Amino acid sequence: MSVEPSPVRASDADRERVVARLTSAVGDGTLTLAEVEERQALAYGARFRHELPPLTADLPAPPAPRGRRPPVRAFVPVAVLLLVVLWVVSPVPFPWPVFPLAFIALRVSSAGGRRRWGAGT
Structure with a gap:
């Protein structure tokens, strides 16, 4: 018995977060330009949120934000x-x-x- 993902629509902000992560992966050398173009097209074409995580599932976790030093x-x-x-x-x-x-x-x-x-x- 398979459980279907909840059909929650993806927002533009959701898509942009995925595309930004993919773009930074190109800068890191994790993905090639061809792979990123393909994944970006899929991200912009995604209608539901459950379609977005597989696009970045094989990428390393983004670095944790550094704490701000007091002035x-x-x-x-x-x-x-x-x-x-x-x-x-x-x-x-x-x-x-x-x-x-x-x-x-x-x-x-x-x-x-x-x-x-x-x-x-």
Whole structure:
């Protein structure tokens, strides 16, 4: 006794996800151009969702997304507090945290400038 897949219609977004995965497989060298063209035609012609997974079943799993690093500015208050506490506890009377704090200020200002100019504004 065979179980028929549920007849849920495929959306354009479903088809585009499959085509994007197939296109990245060409870039990785997993599929040839002829194979991708054939599978893309089948993806765009698919009417139901159960027709799409077989098109990418033999491809390796896509890489997991990498976590986003917190911005540099998130560490500034912690670094400033730590340097001031170390200066108060240390026996050195000269305000030596000025040098690391200047480096941190330079780093934060340069990171902000790259982000702003890199965004095209």
